[in-house]
Amino acid sequence: MSEAAEDGRAPTGRAALSAVGRNPVAACGVVVLAVYLFAAVFAGQLAPRDPQKTSRDSLRPPSAEHIFGTDDLGRDVFSGVVHGARVSLTMGVAVAVLSVLAGVLVGSAAGYAGGVVDDLLMRLTEVFIVPPRFFLALVVAALFGSNYFNLGLVLVVTYWPSTARLVRAEVLSLKERDYVEASRALGASRARILFREILPNASPVIVTNFVLMVGMVILVEAGLSFVGLGDSSRMSWGYMLHNGEQFMRDAWWTMLFPALAITFLVLALNAVGDALNRALDPKSRFTHLDKPA
Amino acid sequence: MSLRRRLLQAYSGRLLFRRAVQSLLLILILAVINFLLIHLAPGDPAYYLAGQSGDEQYLQFIRAKFALDQPLTTQLWIYLSGMLRGDFGYSLGYQQPVLGVIFERVPATLLLVLTAVSLSSVAGVVLGVEAARREDSLLDRAINTFALAGYSAPSFSVGHLLLIVFALRLGLFPAQNMSSANQELTGVAYLLDVLEHLALPVATLTIVYLAQILRLTRTAMLNVLGENYVATARAKGLEERRVLYGHALRNALLPVVTVVGYDFGMLLGGAVFVETVFAWPGLGRLLIDSLTMRDYPVLLGLFLTVSVSVVVVNFVTDLTYSALDPRISYGRRNG
Numbered sequence: 131m132s133e134a135a136e137d138g139r140a141p142t143g144r145a146a147l148s149a150v151g152r153n154p155v156a157a158c159g160v161v162v163l164a165v166y167l168f169a170a171v172f173a174g175q176l177a178p179r180d181p182q183k184t185s186r187d188s189l190r191p192p193s194a195e196h197i198f199g200t201d202d203l204g205r206d207v208f209s210g211v212v213h214g215a216r217v218s219l220t221m222g223v224a225v226a227v228l229s230v231l232a233g234v235l236v237g238s239a240a241g242y243a244g245g246v247v248d249d250l251l252m253r254l255t256e257v258f259i260v261p262p263r264f265f266l267a268l269v270v271a272a273l274f275g276s277n278y279f280n281l282g283l284v285l286v287v288t289y290w291p292s293t294a295r296l297v298r299a300e301v302l303s304l305k306e307r308d309y310v311e312a313s314r315a316l317g318a319s320r321a322r323i324l325f326r327e328i329l330p331n332a333s334p335v336i337v338t339n340f341v342l343m344v345g346m347v348i349l350v351e352a353g354l355s356f357v358g359l360g361d362s363s364r365m366s367w368g369y370m371l372h373n374g375e376q377f378m379r380d381a382w383w384t385m386l387f388p389a390l391a392i393t394f395l396v397l398a399l400n401a402v403g404d405a406l407n408r409a410l411d412p413k414s415r416f417t418h419l420d421k422p423a
Numbered sequence: 424m425s426l427r428r429r430l431l432q433a434y435s436g437r438l439l440f441r442r443a444v445q446s447l448l449l450i451l452i453l454a455v456i457n458f459l460l461i462h463l464a465p466g467d468p469a470y471y472l473a474g475q476s477g478d479e480q481y482l483q484f485i486r487a488k489f490a491l492d493q494p495l496t497t498q499l500w501i502y503l504s505g506m507l508r509g510d511f512g513y514s515l516g517y518q519q520p521v522l523g524v525i526f527e528r529v530p531a532t533l534l535l536v537l538t539a540v541s542l543s544s545v546a547g548v549v550l551g552v553e554a555a556r557r558e559d560s561l562l563d564r565a566i567n568t569f570a571l572a573g574y575s576a577p578s579f580s581v582g583h584l585l586l587i588v589f590a591l592r593l594g595l596f597p598a599q600n601m602s603s604a605n606q607e608l609t610g611v612a613y614l615l616d617v618l619e620h621l622a623l624p625v626a627t628l629t630i631v632y633l634a635q636i637l638r639l640t641r642t643a644m645l646n647v648l649g650e651n652y653v654a655t656a657r658a659k660g661l662e663e664r665r666v667l668y669g670h671a672l673r674n675a676l677l678p679v680v681t682v683v684g685y686d687f688g689m690l691l692g693g694a695v696f697v698e699t700v701f702a703w704p705g706l707g708r709l710l711i712d713s714l715t716m717r718d719y720p721v722l723l724g725l726f727l728t729v730s731v732s733v734v735v736v737n738f739v740t741d742l743t744y745s746a747l748d749p750r751i752s753y754g755r756r757n758g
Contacts, residue, residue, distance in 0.1 A: 155568075155571075256449070257449065257452055260449050260452075260453065260730060260733060260734060260737075261453060261456065261726075261730050261733075262689045262692060262729050262730060262733055264689075264695070265692060265710070265725075265726050265729050265730075266726070268695075268710065268714065268722075269460060269722060269723070269726050270460070272714050272717075272719075272722060273460055273461075273464035273471065273719075274463075274464055274465065275465075345575065349577055352577055353577065353578075353579070353695075353696060356577070356579055356696070356699075357695065357696075357699060357711050357714070358711075358714075358715070359714065371579065371580070371583075375583075375700075378583065378586070378587060378591070379587075379591055382587065385580075385583060389576075389577070389580040389583065389584075392576075392577055392580070393572075393575055393576045393577070393580065396575040396576075396577075397571065397572060397575040397576075399575075400571055400574060400575050401571060404571070420635075420682075420685065420686055420689065421574070421578070421631065421635065422578070422695065422696065423578040423628055423631050423632070423690065423694045423695070423696055423697055
């Protein structure tokens with residue numbers, strides 16, 4: 131299963147890609163992700179109506195005119211689902227990019243420098259790991275207002291430590307490898323060794339961590355909107371579920387489609403993340419991101 | 424007792440002490456974060472310390488109590504020493520001290536969370552081991568698919584699905600609350616009534632955690648099964664079940680215990696979504712209620728309680744580690 135080359139270098143991007151391609155579930159995941167990405171980019175063109183626009187057709191079941199039905203204010207559920215992809219993906223990708231960047235910086239500095247720097251940075255990381263992420267997000271949303279900027283900031287602040295720990299562990303093990311030793315013997319600078327030798331070989335772990343994190347951030351954002359603490363300036367899946375809950379008994383379509391939209395997107399991300407994980411050394415450290423319940 | 428062993432023990436005792444001090448420090452830091460949040464939030468800190476329903480007279484009282492005209496360090500001292508005495512503030516919404524409001528909800532959350540965590544841990548570990556032992560078989564794939572779906576679906580959607588099917592359509596279980604409000608039940612009848620209400624929330628939480636624990640156990644087992652000592656155990660002619668559950672699982676459990684411990688600490692703060700969907704009167708529900716009522720003292724009190732429970736459970740998890748892994752020890756009998 132291991133794609134690692136003889137000298138212990140990480141599998142190349144191409145090897146990881148082919149591993150995803152050989153796994154039918156992950157390949158489906160990639161296709162699904164492409165569909166969501168398309169929907170997010172072209173939401174304005176794909177959605178038949180403005181998702182926020184109310185009409186007198188309230189709580190209509192799915193029909194030719196409204197293929198996913200309408201909600202209590204006569205808003206088109208299909209348009210909401212399409213636009214929701216934009217909100218969820220933007221939030222998920224933005225938070226994950228920033229958290230992973232911060233985590234890679236701190237983690238590689240700690241792992242590579244070692245000693246006091248390592249100790250200090252890891253103590254700092256520990257402090258950020260403890261406050262329960264979802265609760266902190268709730269408290270900040272309640273105190274500071276729930277807009278995308280605040281929510282994104284809280285999530286970045288609470289997600290980077292998981293990447294930092296992972297990258298530190300990876301750097302610690304990679305820096306002892308022969309090819310790093312060889313590069314050092316050739317007189318390469320510390321920065322060059324870190325950025326040209328170590329980090330590229332840690333990249334599969336980082337990419338996997340990123341993919342899985344996007345999924346978890348999407349779940350957290352949907353959860354915050356579901357309990358009524360989302361940013362109400364845009365139509366999001368979490369808001370649709372929050373709003374649809376009271377009509378659950380009769381208007382199942384207001385709940386089913388947004389719920390499926392979230393589930394399939396996160397499912398696709400996790401399937402791809404799992405396949406990438408498996409393409410690595412089977413003894414790789416796995417990413418576990420807790421899911422709010 | 425050999426000198427070496429005694430030295431080891433002393434060292435481990437110090438480690439235990441160090442971890443305890445670290446945990447206390449973390450709790451202190453969390454209390455300070457709580458304090459800073461109140462002061463960084465836009466508007467008057469008195470408003471957050473009093474809660475939305477406080478009138479001008481009450482706000483004056485709060486300003487005096489927390490010395491809001493004094494320097495920030497004095498305020499922090501007053502805030503922290505109040506907490507040390509168990510004064511987490513007063514909830515105007517519930518007409519009660521915050522700690523009392525919180526403790527009232529603890530039994531409901533404990534009942535829900537303990538049941539679900541026990542069920543999902545046992546089932547998750549067994550299914551994870553069985554899946555790993557037959558890697559890539561049909562059973563493994565079926566278990567894996569279930570786990571992936573359960574891990575990916577939002578917990579509230581899992582709850583909604585069970586609610587719609589088993590409560591609203593089939594009418595097998597009650598949909599809301601912890602007991603029937605319209606009848607006065609006592610003794611066994613009351614117990615059965617609560618169990619009936621418990622079924623769907625527990626099922627939801629169990630599915631969600633089962634998926635996580637199963638995935639972790641399977642990965643950890645696959646990592647361990649290639650090790651030499653597993654091969655040795657097999658070569659000794661040990662029964663396969665003893666190799667799996669006795670030798671391999673003992674090591675594979677380490678990462679699983681960490682995660683279950685962390686999640687459990689978090690869940691002690693209430694299963695927010697599950698309690699919301701089923702109107703279960705626990706801490707998670709209290710959190711959402713205090714948010715909608717802008718009852719900030721309860722909200723902040725809950726945040727701190729949950730954080731502390733995470734720290735304490737993590738500490739206990741570390742101790743469990745030493746029981747599982749002979750290489751780690753915190754002052755136990757042998758090193």
